[in-house]
Amino acid sequence: xxxxxxxxxxxxxxxxxxxxxxxxxxxxxxxxxxxxxxxxxxxxxxxxxxxxxxxxxxxxxxxxxxxxxxxxxxxxxxxxxxxxxxxxxxxxxxxxxxxxxxxxxxxxxxxxxxxxxxxxxxxxxxxxxxxxxxxxxxxxxxxxxxxxxxxxxxxxxxxxxxxxxxxxxxxxxxxxxxxxxxxxxxxxxxxxxxxxxxxxxxxxxxxxxxxxxxxxxxxxxxxxxxxxxxxxxxxxxxxxxxxxxxxxxxxxx
Numbered sequence: 001x002x003x004x005x006x007x008x009x010x011x012x013x014x015x016x017x018x019x020x021x022x023x024x025x026x027x028x029x030x031x032x033x034x035x036x037x038x039x040x041x042x043x044x045x046x047x048x049x050x051x052x053x054x055x056x057x058x059x060x061x062x063x064x065x066x067x068x069x070x071x072x073x074x075x076x077x078x079x080x081x082x083x084x085x086x087x088x089x090x091x092x093x094x095x096x097x098x099x100x101x102x103x104x105x106x107x108x109x110x111x112x113x114x115x116x117x118x119x120x121x122x123x124x125x126x127x128x129x130x131x132x133x134x135x136x137x138x139x140x141x142x143x144x145x146x147x148x149x150x151x152x153x154x155x156x157x158x159x160x161x162x163x164x165x166x167x168x169x170x171x172x173x174x175x176x177x178x179x180x181x182x183x184x185x186x187x188x189x190x191x192x193x194x195x196x197x198x199x200x201x202x203x204x205x206x207x208x209x210x211x212x213x214x215x216x217x218x219x220x221x222x223x224x225x226x227x228x229x230x231x232x233x234x235x236x237x238x239x240x241x242x243x244x245x246x247x248x249x250x251x252x253x
Contacts, residue, residue, distance in 0.1 A: 022059030083250035099153035112201035139176035151238025
């Protein structure tokens with residue numbers, strides 16, 4: 001019997017399973033249901049991505065949510081007092097590592113967006129191939145709702161995948177867009193009924209995993225060079241400005 005790596009069960013909001021060919025499916029969840037983004041998940045995700053990247057038995061990553069949504073809820077208080085520099089220092093470090101480790105992951109990423117993605121939609125849109133349910137709506141609910149700049153990498157990913165002017169318009173107006181719109185704009189590869197999304201993503205992932213390992217690895221590296229560089233440049237500054245606007249919330253209260 002094959003022993004599963006310890007990290008498969010080390011993170012309470014990440015369910016992991018891997019096929020014999022090396023397709024690793026990571027599913028966001030909270031107590032087995034749709035995921036709420038929390039401080040614990042913010043801390044765990046960069047650590048999980050490090051473990052995933054170091055394990056060469058992982059050939060392709062499939063990223064998905066639970067139930068009828070990718071991620072729509074956030075527990076703001078669990079993230080700590082973001083108006084305090086000490087708290088924000090940790091948030092900045094974790095947020096930067098999540099985005100950079102996703103971009104630099106040496107394997108293809110396929111996103112199975114199983115429904116609305118209004119919290120951290122950039123995790124899905126950063127994927128090399130995005131398969132979305134026809135019920136999917138993308139937006140950035142938390143940042144402007146909380147009153148802070150969206151600087152944690154979402155601004156870079158939206159610009160890269162949607163186009164500069166469209167991303168600026170949607171950010172400034174706190175807008176949203178559907179899976180069908182995202183497909184027209186080139187941000188989503190396929191739009192399917194929700195019941196078919198994960199199976200299609202895993203089918204594509206198995207095809208990718210069937211290629212020679214080095215080819216699969218370095219295709220991913222090659223295709224993400226630009227966005228990796230842009231995230232390295234943009235996330236540190238973006239999150240610093242996000243932290244400044246968070247501190248200003250305390251000044252206003």
